[in-house]
Amino acid sequence: MRRSVLVLGLCTALLSGCASSARSTASGSASGSTSASGSTAPSTSTSTLIMALTPSPTPSPTPTKPKYGFGLPTGPTAPGPELLVYGPLQQGDCDAAQTSLGLPDQGGNWSSLPDPAKVLLFQAGVDACKGDLATASSLLALDETLFGATTKENLQQADSACPLYQALTSVLNQVAPATVQCPLGPEPQWQLDANGNPLDPRTHSGAYAHPASSSPTASPTPSTSPSPSGSPGGHPPIVVRPSLIRVAPRPSETS
Numbered sequence: 001m002r003r004s005v006l007v008l009g010l011c012t013a014l015l016s017g018c019a020s021s022a023r024s025t026a027s028g029s030a031s032g033s034t035s036a037s038g039s040t041a042p043s044t045s046t047s048t049l050i051m052a053l054t055p056s057p058t059p060s061p062t063p064t065k066p067k068y069g070f071g072l073p074t075g076p077t078a079p080g081p082e083l084l085v086y087g088p089l090q091q092g093d094c095d096a097a098q099t100s101l102g103l104p105d106q107g108g109n110w111s112s113l114p115d116p117a118k119v120l121l122f123q124a125g126v127d128a129c130k131g132d133l134a135t136a137s138s139l140l141a142l143d144e145t146l147f148g149a150t151t152k153e154n155l156q157q158a159d160s161a162c163p164l165y166q167a168l169t170s171v172l173n174q175v176a177p178a179t180v181q182c183p184l185g186p187e188p189q190w191q192l193d194a195n196g197n198p199l200d201p202r203t204h205s206g207a208y209a210h211p212a213s214s215s216p217t218a219s220p221t222p223s224t225s226p227s228p229s230g231s232p233g234g235h236p237p238i239v240v241r242p243s244l245i246r247v248a249p250r251p252s253e254t255s
Contacts, residue, residue, distance in 0.1 A: 066171070066174060068170045068175070068176070070125075070128040070129060070168070070170075070171040071167060072086070072090040072163055072164065072167050073090070073163050074090065075087070075159060075160045075163060075164075076159045081113050082113065082118065082122075088100060089129055094129035097122075097125070097129060098126045104200050104202040105203050110122075110200060114152070114187055115147075115187040115188050115189070116188055116189075116191070116198070116201040116208060117147035117187070120140070120142055120143035120146070120147075120202065124136040124140045125167070125168060128168055128172075133172060137172050140169075142205060144183075145209075146188075150184060150188070151165055151182040152187065153185070153187070155182065163177075165180070191204065191207040191208055
């Protein structure tokens with residue numbers, strides 16, 4: 001209905017403009033408003049109505065720029081595998097950080113880190129450094145699921161894991177790093193393969209999710225003491241962390 005009224009108004013205005021032009025032509029005024037072809041410019045009211053009926057272009061939405069990016073403060077100063085990965089990350093050298101950490105199941109410093117949770121944490125940091133926030137988020141979620149994303153026993157020892165965790169949480173959730181509390185707790189134990197080598201949690205998450213179905217765990221560096229008689233494979237005794245192993249109840253003895 002409203003559109004019909006507008007169209008009708010346009011036609012009326014056009015007719016009014018034409019009548020005015022005809023009167024102007026007939027009067028033979030010296031103003032020269034009539035062109036050589038005998039046509040006249042549309043009246044002001046007609047132009048205004050045409051502009052009102054012409055839809056204005058819709059502006060494209062401006063993308064919101066993230067407030068918090070990925071960046072690390074000065075980290076550990078003591079030499080060690082954590083510093084070898086944290087240093088390049090802090091400098092923004094993502095490829096050097098990946099080389100130092102090592103690719104999954106390949107050489108690098110990942111197996112020398114204090115615990116398997118740090119492998120997932122540092123790999124998430126490398127991916128965030130490269131701009132792959134989706135993978136970084138998945139790795140941090142896996143770290144939280146398997147290990148509670150623990151950064152260490154206390155804040156005095158968490159000189160690299162805590163700021164890295166804060167930086168990741170900041171860029172993924174767009175919150176200030178200072179507002180992020182680092183999860184604390186005991187360091188999880190490594191799961192070992194049949195040869196006593198640490199399993200990479202990036203590719204063997206199932207072994208850490210269900211440790212009772214995999215080989216028992218211990219320190220990543222096996223003891224060099226002789227194995228007891230009858231020990232399969234000649235491996236030293238393995239100290240098992242009770243919280244990681246489910247022990248089935250022994251059947252009751254019958255008389």
